[in-house]
Amino acid sequence: MENHYPQTPIDKLVQPVQRFIQEEKSGGLLLGISVMIALVLANTPLSHAYHEFLDQSFGLTWNNKIYFNYSIHHWINDGLMSIFFFVVGLELKREIIGGELSNPRKALLPIVAAVGGMLIPALIYLAFNPSGEPHKGWGIPMATDIAFALGVLYLLGNRIPLALKVFLTALAIVDDLGAVLVIAFFYTSEISIGFLLAGLLILLFMYLGNKLGIRSIIFYAVLGICGVWATFLVSGVHATIAAVLAAFTIPADVKIKENIFISKINVYLERFKNIDPTENTPTLTNEQLHVLEKMNEATLAATPPLQRLEHAMHPAVSFLIIPVFAIANAGVSLNIDPAALLDNNIALGTALGLLAGKVLGVVGFSMAFIKLKIAKVPEGMNFRNLLGLGFLASIGFTMSLFITSLAFSHEEYQTQAKIGIFAASLIGGITGYIILSRNSQSAGK
DSSP states (O other): OOOOOOOOHHHHHHHHHHHHHHSTTHHHHHHHHHHHHHHHHHTSTTHHHHHHHHHOEEEEEETTEEEEEEEHHHHIIIIIHHHHHHHHHHHHHHHHHHSTTSSHHHHHHHHHHHHHHHHHHHHHHHHHOOSSGGGGGGGGGGOOOHHHHHHHHHHTGGGSOHHHHHHHHHHHHHHHHHHHHHHHHHSOOSOOHHHHHHHHHHHHHHHHHHHHTOOOHHHHHHIIIIIIIHHHHHHSSOHHHHHHHHHTTSOOOOSSOHHHHHHHHHHHHHHHHTSOOOTTOSSOOHHHHHHHHHHHHHHHHTSOHHHHHHHHHHHHIIIIIHHHHHHHHOOOOOOOOHHHHTSSSHHHHHHHIIIIIHHHHHHHHHHHHHHTTSSOOOTTOOHHHHHHHHHHTTOOHHHHHHHHHHHOOOHHHHHHHHHHHHHHHHHHHHHHHHHHHHHHHHHHO
């Protein structure tokens, strides 16, 4: 539905930006640009300033003591990325309650595909890196980057059946849940039980607030950030886990049902129309303001806080947090001795884990369950476009980079893993696009 509001000069400047943000593929496009910026910064004379800036640290000073004193790079990975994981948690809860994961029969195939797409990459990586510190990177090739993968898929536009987009989205969401569990159980440092218990008690308080009917976003924000996130950060359990758990306490119900909302709004609209407006002035009467406030209250009561938060935070995550994370973590120097790159199998295990493992896991597990008639084939899906989706699932960018930062403290190992991620993501994205593009062309003939 077109807007018929009179356009101001600022509208003409802002609307193209808003249209870009609303495009599904824009997040993946901006992420790609951020990766290129990071590579330029790391491979030019700006490299020293780039790394020096990320190593700068700051914290909070109280009574001449410094608390939470971390580098900018650490704040990005543990602070900004907690916001990303909070939105992931909101999406997971929404999908489980009323989305693609709420219907067990419909959700079975993408869940199976996601599990296969996590297990096989990890096993391939471990086959190449069975021991020593490189062994710790087994979680790196398990993840799929939903922004990049969907960005490539949406480049194909309406030539791709909606069922494929839904399948890939559900697969990536289950994949995100798997990555969160892997981080929680396998990539945490020494745990301080006292701080962890304090965080869990605050989580319980947030859950009780939900059950008591508290719908204030400020209530959950203050407890979630100042309580759960802060205690988890110092407990040794990764702070991003706190963000996911906090997201699951956000209310997902409405105070008034749709039919009641519609009747209320109709009553308020009729009342608003019958109020005599003020003459020759752009302002409203007090009575008009009162009616508009009532309409706003009814709208808030009819909107689940979970969806309100997710909708409000998604642009900031896609267009600020993920690009900043990519710029801070994708800066790999390409001036690498090939012999040093092959000193161990981190790059090879990561690349093959993503590229071969994701395809074998997603396609193999899906076909096995379809052949056994345990799961049904989604409408519009065939082996060829399932293969294309398998290659798109090998784009393991954001989450793979994140797990790399947790798995390795050795900079050389991090660089090797990142090169494996870049190689697999690039080949997988291009291959998946070509397969799906050709499949859609042959289907259209």
